Amino acid sequence: xxxxxxxxxxxxxxxxxxxxxxxxxxxxxxxxxxxxxxxxxxxxxxxxxxxxxxxxxxxxxxxxxxxxxxxxxxxxxxxxxxxxxxxxxxxxxxxxxxxxxxxxxxxxxxxxxxxxxxxxxxxxxxxxxxxxxxxxxxxxxxxxxxxxxxxxxxxxxxxxxxxxxxxxxxxxxxxxxxxxxxxxxxxxxxxxxxxxxxxxxxxxxxxxxxxxxxxxxxxxxxxxxxxxxxxxxxxxxxxxxxxxxxxxxxxxxxxxxxxxxxxxxxxxxxxxxxxxxxxxxxxxxxxxxxxxxxxxxxxxxxxxxxxxxxxxxxxxxxxxxxxxxxxxxxxxxxxxxxxxxxxxxxxxxxxxxxxxxxxxxxxxxxxxxxxxxxxxxxxxxxxxxxxxxxxxxxxxxxxxxxxxxxxxxxxxxxxxxxxxxxxxxxxxxxxxxxxxxxxxxxxxxxxxxxxxxxxxxxx
Amino acid sequence: xxxxxxxxxxxxxxxxxxxxxxxxxxxxxxxxxxxxxxxxxxxxxxxxxxxxxxxxxxxxxxxxxxxxxxxxxxxxxxxxxxxxxxxxxxxxxxxxxxxxxxxxxxxxxxxxxxxxxxxxxxxxxxxxxxxxxxxxxxxxxxxxxxxxxxxxxxxxxxxxxxxxxxxxxxxxxxxxxxxxxxxxxxxxxxxxxxxxxxxxxx
Numbered sequence: 001x002x003x004x005x006x007x008x009x010x011x012x013x014x015x016x017x018x019x020x021x022x023x024x025x026x027x028x029x030x031x032x033x034x035x036x037x038x039x040x041x042x043x044x045x046x047x048x049x050x051x052x053x054x055x056x057x058x059x060x061x062x063x064x065x066x067x068x069x070x071x072x073x074x075x076x077x078x079x080x081x082x083x084x085x086x087x088x089x090x091x092x093x094x095x096x097x098x099x100x101x102x103x104x105x106x107x108x109x110x111x112x113x114x115x116x117x118x119x120x121x122x123x124x125x126x127x128x129x130x131x132x133x134x135x136x137x138x139x140x141x142x143x144x145x146x147x148x149x150x151x152x153x154x155x156x157x158x159x160x161x162x163x164x165x166x167x168x169x170x171x172x173x174x175x176x177x178x179x180x181x182x183x184x185x186x187x188x189x190x191x192x193x194x195x196x197x198x199x200x201x202x203x204x205x206x207x208x209x210x211x212x213x214x215x216x217x218x219x220x221x222x223x224x225x226x227x228x229x230x231x232x233x234x235x236x237x238x239x240x241x242x243x244x245x246x247x248x249x250x251x252x253x254x255x256x257x258x259x260x261x262x263x264x265x266x267x268x269x270x271x272x273x274x275x276x277x278x279x280x281x282x283x284x285x286x287x288x289x290x291x292x293x294x295x296x297x298x299x300x301x302x303x304x305x306x307x308x309x310x311x312x313x314x315x316x317x318x319x320x321x322x323x324x325x326x327x328x329x330x331x332x333x334x335x336x337x338x339x340x341x342x343x344x345x346x347x348x349x350x351x352x353x354x355x356x357x358x359x360x361x362x363x364x365x366x367x368x369x370x371x372x373x374x375x376x377x378x379x380x381x382x383x384x385x386x387x388x389x390x391x392x393x394x395x396x397x398x399x400x401x402x403x404x405x406x407x408x409x410x411x412x413x414x415x416x417x418x419x420x421x422x423x424x425x426x427x428x429x430x431x432x433x434x435x436x437x438x439x440x441x442x443x444x445x446x447x448x449x450x451x452x453x454x455x456x457x458x459x
Numbered sequence: 460x461x462x463x464x465x466x467x468x469x470x471x472x473x474x475x476x477x478x479x480x481x482x483x484x485x486x487x488x489x490x491x492x493x494x495x496x497x498x499x500x501x502x503x504x505x506x507x508x509x510x511x512x513x514x515x516x517x518x519x520x521x522x523x524x525x526x527x528x529x530x531x532x533x534x535x536x537x538x539x540x541x542x543x544x545x546x547x548x549x550x551x552x553x554x555x556x557x558x559x560x561x562x563x564x565x566x567x568x569x570x571x572x573x574x575x576x577x578x579x580x581x582x583x584x585x586x587x588x589x590x591x592x593x594x595x596x597x598x599x600x601x602x603x604x605x606x607x608x609x610x611x612x613x614x615x616x617x618x619x620x621x622x623x624x625x626x627x628x629x630x631x632x633x634x635x636x637x638x639x640x641x642x643x644x645x646x647x648x649x650x651x652x653x654x655x656x657x658x659x660x661x
Contacts, residue, residue, distance in 0.1 A: 024641075053656075145568060148575040151631065156631060158641060160619060195477075398487045419480045421486060425505065
């Protein structure tokens, strides 16, 4: 009988049924960070729990670390140092591999896990972080959980799960120039709702998905959680194997027939199918306070709930492009990888951000990304244009109470959440691709990145 | 974990907004310690306070209204608890006294976190939710019913979550009872997928 990739991974990890009919599913990898990891490890220690297999548990300091050069354990967030020192102590005690504040492999969990080959096709990987679905780009079943579930996974090597339904989202055809995986994700969520994926594990497929490089696939899968899906993933192919081959925790080769069996069989039926014509997608920008409140950058603000218009200060009927912005932020697990920085740098190269911009910042997703960008001179391009260039971390994707944007700022951000207050009290966030953020920083207002392409052709 | 009250009685506090996210339930800046406690004060800080820094209450916010200051049942809209996986959102709700959330739908991680912390997530349609706002309710987990004096609403819940909540079970203890299944699976898997198993490289 033909099977979906999801069903294959699920079946391969099925250990037993529970008394009440849920499934005990084996977990191959757990990744912690200091924001939620210390709580999980602290509780385990309190309860006298022992780790099932510490060699398959990893941790990183990313969420509240300082991103300024010369950083140590101190954080700009008041009290943040405790999260770092407690996580470090707990990892040492438990025998967990930790990528510490000044480790050369430090970075955002979902950026470094693939860089290090921690995530592999066909594995189950969980982290107490909602954007764990990013790693589904490698054909893994990767999803975010709470701290209690992280304890469960570490203590037992399993999770008790009720099987989700399956959904396939197919992007047929080719993306238009200047349109990116971020726009694909926002288009999907805007069309089908922030709750559209609820109860489903979502496979992304189709010509426009297969055509993406691994970093693009990560951006697309990253937003599956904003779609309320359990996870999002892409079947592995030669690009996947080539990316992972020989990385620190990955196999040296992917020659066994097993690897190519990790695909959805022909003729299989999904519980739900969504088909999107890729060439109909435009660069997307959010106008409201949910990722579903996103429109093509060329359109006018639609009529939404009064509360949303009040918060964002944007009336229905006005063009979104041209809206003045104060802050431009490039970073986060969604869009902070080397290809993101290259594309944004291609737009800003030789140009200056608008004088009205109060803060413009680039925060590379990992120290490896930072080193690569510096080797290519991208840091100079950003700095010369007026951006700050930081050490890696989650940074201002969310406001933890230390460093923040100026009060009342309107930001354009390559992150994943435009929630009310997410980037600070009263901050109005517009999420978009790194290209759109770069173009908007130059314009001082929300701008169409296709108008700022420099190579004669749109980026 | 203590078993879910049988039944839970209380007045339903309506927060009938869609896409209530966990950043709103507990902002990152309110997660001040590495533990699970001391979070109730920051619950819904962006909406509950006019000035979160000085803790000046917003009298319009539902949980500040006299009828709902001791609410144990909260009503929500669609995709309740979306966003960050932070279990702190559920810890804050539980510490404040919420034992049941009735909403149109839940974000998956949030729903799981509720069950692990003794909060019952109930999904009902919007018409039912509208009729429950402010009403005195009795939530009967065993019968899978939400009752008001003049109406009864049935709800579905997966049997695993129902058992965990009703009996106040610890999931880890329960799973450790499957130790031999886990060991057998691991032995077979080690042979099938040796690359999954790592030695320490530090």
